[in-house]
Amino acid sequence: MPGFPPIPADGSGMLLHRASVPAAMLEADLGPADADGLVLADIRIEAGRIAALTPAAATAPEGALDLDRGQVWPGLVDPHAHLDKAHIFPRAVNPDGTHPGAVKAVAEDRAAHWSAEDVRRRFTFALRCAEANGVVAIRTHLDSHGPQAALTWPVFAELREEWRGRITLQAAGLVSITDYAGEEGEALAARIAATGGLLGGNTRIPDDNGEKLEASLDGLFRQAIKHGLDIDLHVDESGDPNAATLGPIARAALRHRFPGRLTCGHCCSLAVQPPDVADRVMDLVAEAGITIISLPPVNQYLQDRVPGRTPRWRGVTLLHELRARGINVLIGGDNCRDPFYGYGDHDPIETFTDSVRIGHLDKPIGDWPAAVTARPAGWMGLPDHGRIRPGTAADLVLFRGRSMDELLSRRRGPRIVLRNGRPIPAELPEYRELDDLF
Template sequence: MTTPDGSGATLTGLTLAGRAGHWDLTHREGRITALRPSASSGGGFVMPPLADIHVHLDKTFTAERMPHRAASLFDAIDMMSADAETWTEADLRQRARSGLARAAAHGTRLMRSHVDWHKAAPPLAWHVLRELAQDWGDRIELQLASLTPLDALQDIGPAVAQTLQAEGGVMGAFVYRNDDLPAKLATVFDLAERHGLDLDFHVDEGLDPEAQGIDAIIAETARRGMAGRVLCGHGCALSVRDAAEVQRLLDRAASAGVGLTVLPGANSYLQDASAGRTPRLRGLAPLQEARHAGVPVMLGSDNVRDGFFPYGDYDLWDLYRLAVLTGHLDPETWLDAISATPARWMGRDLSLREGGPASFIRIAASGPADAVSRASAAREIWQDGRRMPGIQGEHA
């Protein structure tokens, strides 16, 4: 409705994420001009836009090209590596653009995509995604992170770091039971310090208790005082390690200022996979224990319709529903894991506040628990005071 004094459009009787009671939200010229307690109700549930800190736009929408269902993480890596040999600029652009369009239509405003990087020179996908970041900046702010096997970074790391510094990227590495791990990580941290880079690791993505790369990363982060600049994704091996040992590790992670990204989609799909057998172990990192210890915990979409995970639609809210169910999370108190916390980690603020952008998600539900319970509840995406169109077509 429009207020009688002409101050702008007002949505009434809203349930706002993180606030008790009901609220009226008034916006004008793309900004929130007032948030006031409301005597009305039934206006729907409103939360900030979404921040998806861990995706793979270079690999996305390739599932139909895979020769078989991945039998393991490393089987998926092999299949995707073979498919990458066929990637062209047009192919990459079409697939990544589809991913961005779907994410925007579902309410994502910030995104970080990892990009496979195996040689000194930037891969084709890096160039394509940098151009798309410029093209899509008015709808999604896209950050890019390199993704290189830790061993390979010992050789090509300086060239990668120089490009990342020049082009505003994040340095990433795949870490899993590497030999001489502390020394190799020290090289990566040296590069990050020398070039002013943040770090984002894929670490311990398996069910071997001996996979303890995250321990070394936490120790190195603490030694160098790099709190708030080092993020660890996956951490599946933490789910099968001794609970007391993990608790001590999480306490050290909190003290060091290391963040944790949990990826329930692809991890639940790939871990403990065996044909004709129901998985017993799902590889879900201990997100409740991590948050209790004081570790910033985030959730990400990870792989979408590729060799690692043949499902998904860049719908971080749907991923949140999965995390609530698999992680036994309270839907009222974990919303920051898909919005405020990853946004802060990416240097942005998506909070709903007077004077801030009139950008938010409105779901036809009475609150987070109701919205999680009803997957088909109508969802509106508002950006700068305008209601945005939904997905159009197969490859929107």
């Protein structure tokens, strides 16, 4: 790769000299970080693992590979994806690009095309993109409506095994939360539990005065507690201030003394609610220990989209205000080349770059890089991922960009992905490979 020193392909070990590492992902005290939150380090790799981390030596040690201050990140983590929907864009047309248009287009495509083989092909394509980009772990949501659950969850279980050691996979069921009631809901929860998944769903209930929401949340929490499962929900993905289920979710978690990990994705409408209302909701979110996942590129794509009218708001939740309360805030890629988002490449660096611009996550950038590395890894229960520390696998992403400005200005800039200390092929699969599905 031009610009990089020659990285040995055989995993025989190396000393990376002058690596700029974000302090937010570094578990070693190497001195103060610069204004971009970066620390200059030497990283010794032996037998596929990080053997030592030291402050960068003043002169290059014998045999060292000089990165010339290029950044080094740990393997990337995407906490919220939809790999079962990925890449249906060519055959599932969302005529107006809106959220309702996406829901309709996906439902039609699912009914017509989502065989086990179709899901497996697209899901695998997505994983290959993610791996080439340096991703080591993904949580995906899986459409689990009616008969689809019996098709998709076994494919997920197979792929989770097939990709073990390359990309760690977790999955949450995606239905309406009203669907966990009754016999079919019991069966779905049991299937998810048997596959080692999580309960998830959309909390928007049409024509509800709050009663159905309350009852559905009670049912959901009871199922999760019964099976010992975590919960990961799609919440208030709307610019309508009356989409306000986040507060009731937090109250339900407190009411049930929910012992698992509760996550709420999107929470867009929090940003358009009156400040005092939003403050009270965020206090409840903090009290209930909820993790919030923001999906800025997709929110910006879908929210406030009205044909022929220029969007007036960015669609994202209150990222800074949630963080200021100490709430765990993660950033995810969400959809990729489907009716909910026509773009994307399973690349958390692209997601992060867009999110910095959309959400003003700079000035200072602080520990925001941890939102696509250390924080989602810890939240997925993977303490050895998403961080750089001695003893862990040398799963690293090497960039030429030295400062955050250089890295984030050229998001498709050169990178080398190391897995267990060896560079992996950088080629992304060709879209043409999927042509026969369309």
